[in-house]
Amino acid sequence: MEDKDLDATIARAEAFAAAGDFEASRTLFTRVTVDFPDVAKAWKGLGVAENKLGAPEEAERHLLRALELDSSDATRGPRSEVSTLLPDVPMRRWHVTSTHWP
Numbered sequence: 001m002e003d004k005d006l007d008a009t010i011a012r013a014e015a016f017a018a019a020g021d022f023e024a025s026r027t028l029f030t031r032v033t034v035d036f037p038d039v040a041k042a043w044k045g046l047g048v049a050e051n052k053l054g055a056p057e058e059a060e061r062h063l064l065r066a067l068e069l070d071s072s073d074a075t076r077g078p079r080s081e082v083s084t085l086l087p088d089v090p091m092r093r094w095h096v097t098s099t100h101w102p
Contacts, residue, residue: 006036013045022052033062040070 013028026049032042043066051059 006032006039010039010041010045013042013049017045017049017052022049025049026053038069040066043069 009028009032013025013032016022016028017025026046029042029046029049032039033046036042043062047059047062047066050056050062
């Protein structure tokens with residue numbers, strides 16, 4: 001995927017998620033995370049899709065990656081956008097302090 005396709009692919013993945021097609025959303029967000037591993041929004045979207053598809057451990061892993069890349073969600077505390085979107089994901093390591101993946 002090229003840089004010019006990044007925003008369009010994320011928009012399509014978000015549209016699939018909004019329509020309830022989390023399989024398609026997961027597929028597109030996975031593609032983005034492979035080609036652009038530093039895009040927090042893609043990791044966050046992938047976490048949402050995984051959670052909706054019944055994979056809370058995967059969702060947590062992806063969500064933590066998103067927080068490592070963009071800690072602005074973490075600074076808002078337990079009522080952040082992430083915890084609101086994924087209330088049933090056990091956030092065991094909510095305080096992300098390291099800049100590398102565990």
